Amino acid sequence: MASDKVTYSQFACIGTGFSGIALGCTIKRWYGISDIRFIEKNSDLGGTWFVNQYPGCACDVPSILYSFSFAPNPEWSKVLPSKDELWNYLSKVCDQYGLRDKMTFNSTVERCEWIEETARWRITVRDTASNTTFTHECQFLYGGSGLLVYPRKVDLPNIKSFHGPVFHASQWRHDVDLTDKNVVVLGNGCSASQIVPAIKEQVKHVTQFARSKHWIVPDVKVPHTKVFQWLFMHIPGVMALGRFAVFLFMENSARAFGMDKASAAYRRQVTAEAEQFIKEKAPEKYHGMLIPDFELGCKRRIFDPGYLESLHSDRVTLRDDPIQEVTPSGIRSKNGFTEADIIVLATGFETNTFCTGIDIVGRGGVTAEEHWKSMGGPGAYNSTNISGFPNFFLLLGPNTATGHTSTVMAIENGVNYSLRLIEPILQGKATAVDVKLDAEKAYTSQVQTALQDTVWLSGCNNWYNRSQDGTVRNATVYPYSQAYFWYRCLFPVFEDFEYDVAKNPPRRAIWRKAVKYLVYAAASLSSLGLMVSGTKNQWDWTRVMPFSRDRVGGFGSDLLARVKL
Incomplete structure (x- = not known):
C-alpha cells in the first residue's frame, strides 16, 4: 500500500x-x-x-x-x-x-x-x-x-545440502554459538584474517580455505597510547599535526602504485619486506599458500591483526586446494574432506x-x-x-x-x-x-x-x-x-x-565586487603553490588555473564564493 x-x-x-x-x-x-x-x-x-x-x-x-x-x-x-x-x-x-x-x-x-x-x-x-x-x-x-x-555471491556445488548454518561475514549470525564447533572460513582477505585469530580459542577447530593470496604487512602499533591521548586532549594543535603527519606518511605510499622505474623500485623494496615478515611470522608449511606471486599493491594489503601467528595454533588449518562440493556434514576438496558444523563466507563484496x-x-x-x-x-x-x-x-x-x-x-x-x-x-x-x-x-x-x-x-x-x-x-x-x-x-x-538560472536572482552590492577582485588577485598568486599530484596526469591546467580564464569558474571564483563576499 x-x-x-x-x-x-x-x-x-x-x-x-x-x-x-x-x-x-x-x-x-x-x-x-x-x-x-x-x-x-x-x-x-x-x-x-x-x-x-x-x-x-x-x-x-x-x-x-x-x-x-x-x-x-x-x-x-x-x-x-x-x-x-x-x-x-x-x-x-x-x-x-x-x-x-x-x-x-x-x-x-x-x-x-x-x-x-x-x-x-x-x-x-x-x-x-x-x-x-x-x-x-x-x-x-x-x-x-x-x-x-552487497556480499559477493559464491557458487558452491550442493551448498543447500549442508545441515549447519551458512552465512556471510558481513551478515554474522550472533545467534549461532561457535563454542566447540568445527568452523570453515572461506576466503583469506581482510575479513578472514580478522575472523580466524578472533575465534580460534572458542571453536573446536577452524579450517580456512584460501582462494587467493594477499600481501600481509605488520600491524600499526604505536607505544604509549595513553601519552598520545593526553597530548591530543591537552595541547592545542598536537592532534592536527599528528593527523597531518599520518596523512603525509600514507600519501607517500601511493608511489607504490605507479609503473615507472621509481615506483617499481619502491614496490620491490616493500614487497621484499612483506615477504620477510610473512616468513618470520607464519609456519613454514604455509609459506607457499600465503606469499603472492605478484607485487605488493596490486591487491589491498592486509595489516596483520595476529593472523599469521594464529596459524601456529593446533586449532587452525590453512588449505588452498579447490573445493569440489559441499556435503551435509562438511566440504569435499581436491585433497580430502573437511568436517564442518558452520560455514562462514568471507568472500568479499560486489x-x-x-x-x-x-x-x-x-x-x-x-x-x-x-x-x-x-x-x-x-x-x-x-x-x-x-x-x-x-x-x-x-x-x-x-x-x-x-x-x-x-x-x-x-x-x-x-x-x-x-x-x-x-x-x-x-x-x-x-x-x-x-x-x-x-x-x-x-x-x-x-x-x-x-x-x-x-x-x-x-x-x-x-x-x-x-x-x-x-x-x-x-x-x-x-x-x-x-x-x-x-x-x-x-x-x-x-x-x-x-x-x-533562477527567474529573479538576487543582486549583490557593487562594493563587494571590488573586494572580490582584490581577493581574486591574491588567490591567483597563492594558487601557484597548491598544485599537488601523486602521479603523472594529462589534465588541461589552463582550464582550472584562476588567472587563465576571464569567465566564471576555476580557483579564484570558487574561493571568492567560499568567503561569501
Whole structure:
C-alpha cells in the first residue's frame, strides 16, 4: 500500500554511514542548514560499521585519519580501532550535530526520479517493517550507500545440502554459538584474517580455505597510547599535526602504485619486506599458500591483526586446494574432506556497482544504469556527478577509493565539493546544476587511461576491476593521490557545469565586487603553490588555473564564493 502523503526536505541522503553523516554535519557547519532527511535500510546508523559485526572486525586505516577533520577524537584506544569504537564515534558525532532525528530507518529507496517542472527529486521509499511505500521529495539528492554493500555471491556445488548454518561475514549470525564447533572460513582477505585469530580459542577447530593470496604487512602499533591521548586532549594543535603527519606518511605510499622505474623500485623494496615478515611470522608449511606471486599493491594489503601467528595454533588449518562440493556434514576438496558444523563466507563484496537496486531516473527518462551502459561502465565526473542527473551527487562514487589511505578524506572532499557546486542555488541564483556530458566523458576516459599505468591492472585478480565486453574497467580506485583529489574538490571547474538560472536572482552590492577582485588577485598568486599530484596526469591546467580564464569558474571564483563576499 502506498501513502498519498508527500514529505519534503531540502537535502536527502541515501545511507547513514560516514558519507551521510559528513553531509549532515557539513551543511550545518557551513550554512546552518538542518533541513535534511536520511533514508537508511538498516535499523540504525553507521553504514558498514553497523552491518559488519563479525568477530575481530576493525579498521585498517589509522584512527586519527579515519575520522572527520571537523570532529577529532583524542580518545581512540588504539591506532586501528574496532568496529564498536568506530560506531560509537559516529553515534557521538550524530548526537553532537543533532542528526539522529533526521534519520528514517528500516527503509529502502526503490526509485528516485528528477521532476523537471519543480526542480526536485521524487523518491519512492519502502518501509520494510510495514511493507508500505511513501514518497519524499528534495532539492538535492545524495547517494551515500557506500562502496562495499552487497556480499559477493559464491557458487558452491550442493551448498543447500549442508545441515549447519551458512552465512556471510558481513551478515554474522550472533545467534549461532561457535563454542566447540568445527568452523570453515572461506576466503583469506581482510575479513578472514580478522575472523580466524578472533575465534580460534572458542571453536573446536577452524579450517580456512584460501582462494587467493594477499600481501600481509605488520600491524600499526604505536607505544604509549595513553601519552598520545593526553597530548591530543591537552595541547592545542598536537592532534592536527599528528593527523597531518599520518596523512603525509600514507600519501607517500601511493608511489607504490605507479609503473615507472621509481615506483617499481619502491614496490620491490616493500614487497621484499612483506615477504620477510610473512616468513618470520607464519609456519613454514604455509609459506607457499600465503606469499603472492605478484607485487605488493596490486591487491589491498592486509595489516596483520595476529593472523599469521594464529596459524601456529593446533586449532587452525590453512588449505588452498579447490573445493569440489559441499556435503551435509562438511566440504569435499581436491585433497580430502573437511568436517564442518558452520560455514562462514568471507568472500568479499560486489564491486564496481553503485546505488544497486535503486531505479535512478534523470532527465529525459534516462536511468543511471542506462547512462553508465552508454559510457562503457560506471563512472562520474570527479567521482561525484553524472550528466543528465541534476542536483544529484555521489559520495564515494566511481573511482573514489584508494589503496593506501583513508576513504573518510575522500568523503569529506566530495561533500565539500558538492556544496561549492550548489552554492549559487542556495543563493537563489539558479535552480539546478548538471555536469556537461562532454566533461564527464573526458574525465572518465582520462581516469581509465591513467589506471592503465598502475599496478592495479598489472595482472593480478583483484576486486577493483571488472571485465566487460572483453575490456577491463576499474570503477573503484582513484588513480591519483588524495592530495590531488582534495585539490580538485577545493577548486571546481565551473565551466564544466550548466546551471538553470533562477527567474529573479538576487543582486549583490557593487562594493563587494571590488573586494572580490582584490581577493581574486591574491588567490591567483597563492594558487601557484597548491598544485599537488601523486602521479603523472594529462589534465588541461589552463582550464582550472584562476588567472587563465576571464569567465566564471576555476580557483579564484570558487574561493571568492567560499568567503561569501
